[in-house]
Amino acid sequence: xxxxxxxxxxxxxxxxxxxxxxxxxxxxxxxxxxxxxxxxxxxxxxxxxxxxxxxxxxxxxxxxxxxxxxxxxxxxxxxxxxxxxxxxxxxxxxxxxxxxxxxxxxxxxxxxxxxxxxxxxxxxxxxxxxxxxxxxxxxxxxxxxxxxxxxxxxxxxxxxxxxxxxx
Amino acid sequence: xxxxxxxxxxxxxxxxxxxxxxxxxxxxxxxxxxxxxxxxxxxxxxxxxxxxxxxxxxxxxxxxxxxxxxxxxxxxxxxxxxxxxxxxxxxxxxxxxxxxxxxxxxxxxxxxxxxxxxxxxxxxxxxxxxxxxxxxxxxxxxxxxxxxxxxxxxxxxxxxxxxxxxxxxxxxxxxxxxxxxxxxxxxxxxxxxxxxxxxxxxxxxxxxxxxxxxxxxxxxxxxxxxxxxxxxxxxxxxxxxxxxxxxxxxxxxxxxxxxxxxxxxxxxxxxxxxxxxxxxxxxxxxxxxxxxxxxxxxxxxxxxxxxxxxxxxxxxxxxxxxxxxxxxxxxxxxxxxxxxxxxxxxxxxxxxxxxxxxxxxxxxxxxxxxxxxxxxxxxxxxxxxxxxxxxxxxxxxxxxxxxxxxxxxxxxxxxxxxxxxxxxxxxxxxxxxxxxxxxxxxxxxxxxxxxxxxxxxxxxxxxxxxxxxxxxxxxxxxxxxxxxxxxxxxxxxxxxxxxxxxxxxxxxxxxxxxxxxxxxxxxxxxxxxxxxxxxxxxxxxxxxxxxxxxxxxxxxxxxxxxxxxxxxxxxxxxxxxxxxxxxxxxxxxxxxxxxxxxxxxxxxxxxxxxxxxxxxxxxxxxxxxxxxxxxxxxxxxxxxxxxxxxxxxxxxxxxxxxxxxxxxxxxxxxxxxxxxxxxxxxxxxxxxxxxxx
Numbered sequence: 001x002x003x004x005x006x007x008x009x010x011x012x013x014x015x016x017x018x019x020x021x022x023x024x025x026x027x028x029x030x031x032x033x034x035x036x037x038x039x040x041x042x043x044x045x046x047x048x049x050x051x052x053x054x055x056x057x058x059x060x061x062x063x064x065x066x067x068x069x070x071x072x073x074x075x076x077x078x079x080x081x082x083x084x085x086x087x088x089x090x091x092x093x094x095x096x097x098x099x100x101x102x103x104x105x106x107x108x109x110x111x112x113x114x115x116x117x118x119x120x121x122x123x124x125x126x127x128x129x130x131x132x133x134x135x136x137x138x139x140x141x142x143x144x145x146x147x148x149x150x151x152x153x154x155x156x157x158x159x160x161x162x163x164x165x166x167x
Numbered sequence: 168x169x170x171x172x173x174x175x176x177x178x179x180x181x182x183x184x185x186x187x188x189x190x191x192x193x194x195x196x197x198x199x200x201x202x203x204x205x206x207x208x209x210x211x212x213x214x215x216x217x218x219x220x221x222x223x224x225x226x227x228x229x230x231x232x233x234x235x236x237x238x239x240x241x242x243x244x245x246x247x248x249x250x251x252x253x254x255x256x257x258x259x260x261x262x263x264x265x266x267x268x269x270x271x272x273x274x275x276x277x278x279x280x281x282x283x284x285x286x287x288x289x290x291x292x293x294x295x296x297x298x299x300x301x302x303x304x305x306x307x308x309x310x311x312x313x314x315x316x317x318x319x320x321x322x323x324x325x326x327x328x329x330x331x332x333x334x335x336x337x338x339x340x341x342x343x344x345x346x347x348x349x350x351x352x353x354x355x356x357x358x359x360x361x362x363x364x365x366x367x368x369x370x371x372x373x374x375x376x377x378x379x380x381x382x383x384x385x386x387x388x389x390x391x392x393x394x395x396x397x398x399x400x401x402x403x404x405x406x407x408x409x410x411x412x413x414x415x416x417x418x419x420x421x422x423x424x425x426x427x428x429x430x431x432x433x434x435x436x437x438x439x440x441x442x443x444x445x446x447x448x449x450x451x452x453x454x455x456x457x458x459x460x461x462x463x464x465x466x467x468x469x470x471x472x473x474x475x476x477x478x479x480x481x482x483x484x485x486x487x488x489x490x491x492x493x494x495x496x497x498x499x500x501x502x503x504x505x506x507x508x509x510x511x512x513x514x515x516x517x518x519x520x521x522x523x524x525x526x527x528x529x530x531x532x533x534x535x536x537x538x539x540x541x542x543x544x545x546x547x548x549x550x551x552x553x554x555x556x557x558x559x560x561x562x563x564x565x566x567x568x569x570x571x572x573x574x575x576x577x578x579x580x581x582x583x584x585x586x587x588x589x590x591x592x593x594x595x596x597x598x599x600x601x602x603x604x605x606x607x608x609x610x611x612x613x614x615x616x617x618x619x620x621x622x623x624x625x626x627x628x629x630x631x632x633x634x635x636x637x638x639x640x641x642x643x644x645x646x647x648x649x650x651x652x653x654x655x656x657x658x659x660x661x662x663x664x665x666x667x668x669x670x671x672x673x674x675x676x677x678x679x680x681x682x683x684x685x686x687x688x689x690x691x692x693x694x695x696x697x698x699x700x701x702x703x704x705x706x707x708x709x710x711x712x713x714x715x716x717x718x719x720x721x722x723x724x725x726x727x728x729x730x731x732x733x734x735x736x737x738x739x740x741x742x743x744x745x746x747x748x749x750x751x752x753x754x755x756x757x758x759x760x761x762x763x764x765x766x767x768x769x770x771x772x773x774x775x776x777x778x779x780x781x782x783x784x785x786x787x788x789x790x791x792x793x794x795x796x797x798x799x800x801x802x803x804x805x806x807x808x809x810x811x812x813x814x815x816x817x818x819x820x821x822x823x824x825x826x827x828x829x830x831x832x833x834x835x836x837x838x839x840x841x842x843x844x845x846x847x848x849x850x851x852x853x854x855x856x857x858x859x860x
Contacts, residue, residue, distance in 0.1 A: 045713060045822040047801075047808055048759035057801070059816045066805040099804045 015113040018138075020145060021088060021105040024076050028105075029112065029138070029145045034090050036100060038108055041085040055104060060089065067102040074133075079106070092151050112145065114138045119147065175332075179220050180273050181447065186213035187266050188524060194259055195527045197250055204244065210258075211240045217265065219391060223337065229268050232283065235290045236261040242294075257293055259528070260286045317346070317377035317403030318385050323353075326367040328395040335368070341388045346378025377403060448554055450514050458514070461507045468503055472496045512702065515555070519597045519606070520548035522561050526568055526595060533572045540579050540590040541572060547597040552604045555700050559676055560606070563669040567608045567692050568593065570665070575612030575690055585687065587611065603678070604698055609691035615684040620644050642682055646670040674779070674829070676700065677720075703798055705815070705825065707791035708774065711761040714823040715787075716796055716815060721828040723775045723782070725790060730769045741768075743784050745775065750782045753835045758810065778829030785831070798825060810834050 018029035044056030044067050053072035057064050067087060071078060084107040092099050122134040135149040190213045193206050214237045221229035236258060242248035264286045271278035320342075324335055342348050351373040358369065376385065382400065389398055475493050523545050534541045552560075576582075576591035583589055596607040624630045624644055648667040673680045677697045684690035697703075697720070704719040732744045733752065741752040752773070756763035765771070773784040796815035801808060812827035 043821075045814070045824065047805075047811070047824065048761070049810070050808065054805075057805070057814060057822050059820055059822050062799075062816065064799045064801055064804060064814045064816075064822060066801075101804060 015115040018112050018114055018145065018147060019088070020109040020112060021086075022107045022109050023070055023074070023105050027109055027143060027145050029114070029147045030088070030090065030150050032111060034092070034150060036089040036091055039087050039089065039102075040083075041081050041087055041104060058087075058102065060100065060102075063100060065089065065100050065102055067104060069104045071104075071106075073103075090150055094151055112138075112140045114140060114145070114147070176224065176273075177447070179224055180269060183217045183220060183269055184266065186217050187262050187269075189213045191259065191262050191528050192524055194255055194262070195531055197255055207240060207244050207250075211237065211244055214240055221269075222341075223332075226268075226272055228283070229265060229272070232261070232268065232287060233265055235287060235294070236265075239290060239294055254293060257286070257289050259531075261290060316379065317375065318380065318382070319401050319403055320374040320376060320385065321371070321397070321399035322374055322389070323371035323397040324368045324392065325395050325397075326369070328392060329368050330366055331392075331395060333392050333395065335370070335372070338388050338392070339372070339374070342374060342376055342385070345380050345384055345388075346376050349375040349377075351375075375403070448515065448517075454510065454514055458507065458510045461503060461510055465500075465503045465507060468496060468500045472500065508702075512553075513551075515553050515701075516551035516698075517554050517557055518549045518551050519557065519604070521557055522564055523548045523595055523597075525561065525565065529565060529568060530572065530593065533569060537572060538578060539572060539576050541576060542590050542592045543595070544592060545595045548595075550597040550599060550604060552696065552698055553700060556604075556676055556696055556698070559672060560694070560696065563672045563680075563694070564606070564608065566665050566669050567694075568595070571608060571610040571612065571690070571692075575610040575614075577613050581613075599698070600695075603695050606694040606696070607691055608694075609689060611689040614686040614688055614690050615641060615645065615682070617641070617686060638683075641684070645682065646680075677718075701798060702795050703815075703825065704793070705796045706774070706793050707817075707823065708755075708787040709789035709791055710755045710759060710787050711763075713759075713761075714791065714817065714821070715755075716823050716825040717774060717776065717785075718812075718825065718828065719793065721776045721778050723777055725772060725774045726784075728768045728771045728773050728784075728786070733768055743773065745784070748782070750775065750784050751835065753783050753785045753831065755785050755787050758831065758835060776828045776832075778827075778832050781829075781832050781836075783832050783835065796823075796825065 017032040019032045019035050020027050020029040022028075042058065044058050046056040047054060047066075053069045055067040055069050057066050059065075069078075081104070085104060086108050087102040087104055088108070089100060089102045092101055118140070119136040119138045121136050123137075133148055133152055135147045138145045138147055190210050193210045193213075197203065197206050197210075214233055218230050218233040218237055221227070221233065239248070239254065239258065243250055243254070248254070264283055268278045268283065270276065322335070322338075324333075328335070339348070339350060353371045353373065354369075356369045356371070357363075363369075385400060389396065472493075475489065475496060478489065526545070527543055530541050530543045533539075571593050576593070577585065577587075579589045582591060592611050594607065594609045596609075598605055620641055621630070624640065625632055630640060646666050646669070670680055673694055673696070677700070678695050680695075681693045682690060683693070703716075705716040706719050706722055708715050708717055726745075728743070734742045734744065734749070736742055742749040743752050752768070754763065755761075768786065771786050772788070772790060773786050774790075775782065775784050777783075796817075798813045799815055800813050801811065810827055810831045811824050812830070813825045814822050815825055817823050
């Protein structure tokens with residue numbers, strides 16, 4: 001009981017927890033409340049005529065879930081999937097409804113508390129970098145985290161452009 | 168006692184809509200002139216339930232409106248009012264108004280008040296005009312004791328009355344609306360706090376109601392709780408002495424009580440959750456019992472298999488005898504599973520009468536509007552189909568029936584001139600055929616006018632001036648957007664929109680519609696639909712490393728390619744000569760953007776498919792099993808993909824994609840697959856990586 005109170009008093013009430021993962025030696029974070037589960041990479045069923053970063057779909061306990069390669073989404077170099085390669089299953093909100101999607105990342109890293117004031121808005125990179133997917137930057141133990149805006153990340157153009165078709 | 172009334176709203180709306188449907192159907196059954204007391208009673212009961220329910224939930228406008236309609240019905244029931252055409256059509260209009268009001272309440276929408284007032288005025292006019300005197304006499308005959316200057320009522324609810332959802336306070340309030348009400352509560356039966364069961368009612372009331380009120384009106388207030396309370400109603404004149412002695416003292420104290428327990432209005436005003444979104448289904452109890460039985464069997468099979476498993480574990484020996492038993496057990500499990508699946512699917516099945524029952528009203532309204540005489544003959548209304556399919560087939564059917572009346576059937580004069588009976592016939596029929604439901608809508612009208620269609624077809628350049636118009640072309644024409652042969656555009660039909668929508672909707676359900684017509688004799692539309700949208704008979708095929716599912720219904724045959732039958736056109740497109748027909752060859756690998764190792768077609772497998780009226784041969788690597796697959800949507804978490812209708816999960820847990828044959832063929836025809844998949848549009852994203860570091 002006492003312990004809990006101490007922890008409660010210690011923690012910054014504004015802090016949010018972020019799950020971080022590694023992508024090409026960079027550390028990225030997503031809101032931990034959006035993480036449904038983390039699973040190892042397994043084969044997927046490819047969907048024809050979709051962008052290359054859509055690896056395909058998997059069966060997640062009876063639901064068909066699309067899997068996105070985040071490296072390819074960010075147009076980074078491809079790497080071979082290894083034993084550390086994981087799929088983070090996320091709940092995203094786009095066009096007023098929830099979707100479940102998986103992202104393939106190099107490895108899962110850690111969970112950090114990031115308070116509101118620690119989070120800095122992403123600087124304007126001009127035309128060089130698209131900050132569409134970046135919610136902000138945070139420094140935790142001298143390391144920089146890139147906090148992702150996952151709703152935007154996955155709904156960016158792919159879904160927005162095609163929801164019209166589906167609807 | 169505050170019960171959240173909202174939880175009952177959904178049920179109330181459902182029951183009310185059902186009641187309205189009953190009213191509508193029965194009103195149409197009502198023969199003008201002859202008074203069928205059973206029919207009128209049924210209508211009256213439905214109206215009465217709606218009135219009672221809406222009063223309870225505080226939908227007073229509905230209650231008031233229904234009350235007027237009910238008064239009219241009451242007079243019909245007593246025989247003091249003849250059943251006239253006019254009365255029936257006003258009652259039908261009232262049904263529409265009540266339905267509109269309830270829909271508005273359910274969806275938090277607005278009901279057109281002017282419309283309500285208009286119909287209400289019609290009702291009032293009808294009630295007032297010729298029945299003021301009959302009205303009075305009817306009351307006199309109905310309520311034997313007639314009116315009195317007041318009533319003394321001893322109202323003692325039984326202990327369990329509150330549990331049935333009845334609130335004495337509501338009744339007291341209803342009485343107070345009738346006249347001046349004096350309330351005296353008898354709290355003598357109230358037990359001590361420790362013995363008090365909060366769900367029981369311990370109070371009784373002595374009520375004095377003064378004013379010119381008929382006994383029937385007073386009794387009506389208590390109608391719902393007739394058998395849940397002791398009621399003693401006496402005319403005030405006889406009791407005058409007693410009243411004067413006891414009422415004044417207790418008056419103030421107890422009139423306050425209804426206000427205190429008055430919790431209903433608060434909940435009532437709270438915003439109703441949008442009820443329209445959740446849909447529910449009423450299931451025949453037999454179907455549920457069947458499932459429970461099957462689940463029971465499944466449990467037995469499971470324990471039998473479990474037993475066997477531990478047997479194997481203990482002995483560590485597998486003798487053939489036991490293996491045989493295991494196989495038996497697994498066979499049983501399979502049987503159980505299949506039966507259970509079928510039963511569960513049957514829950515969603517409803518008789519098509521749900522759709523058919525809308526038609527008599529439509530015919531009734533339209534025939535008077537169009538001055539045509541029509542008999543509607545319905546058969547096969549017990550044929551069952553999936554609820555989702557049912558919901559979506561309603562509108563196309565209404566459209567087809569409307570067309571049959573407007574375009575198909577001739578006016579009585581024309582019919583007589585053509586030597587046909589004056590009254591036309593529209594037939595609705597439904598039956599099962601294979602895994603499909605077939606719905607036929609036929610009329611004995613003029614049929615499609617070949618000449619007119621031909622003129623139109625020439626006008627539109629579909630055929631040359633001298634070409635013969637095949638039946639196929641006729642179908643193509645009438646289902647074409649913007650096509651109409653009606654001489655005059657009416658508000659019923661003739662704008663040329665509709666038939667294409669009808670076909671589109673039916674296609675969207677995985678069905679098709681055909682028309683057969685003979686000039687001067689009539690036309691028949693045949694709709695063919697799958698029984699359910701959730702399960703599909705599929706043919707599994709292998710393309711490259713992946714498994715795809717072809718809907719079995721779209722496969723015509725599967726053949727081995729003979730090279731001499733393959734013809735190249737313009738060096739690119741490939742055609743296959745299948746008997747007397749040339750069909751395009753679709754290489755699945757190319758459409759799916761997969762590398763094709765063996766480019767040679769000789770000896771390859773080709774699945775001949777048909778979708779949307781076009782045939783094609785799809786080259787696949789292997790034919791695998793045929794099985795029923797459960798359709799899962801790709802849209803739930805991703806989006807629609809052209810050429811695919813969904814996905815399914817195979818026995819080994821992997822996902823297989825289900826082809827949409829029509830989509831695949833149109834993709835092929837448009838050459839869509841040739842374009843490379845859209846590459847990520849923003850290559851600059853990559854810079855996040857380096858810049859951010």
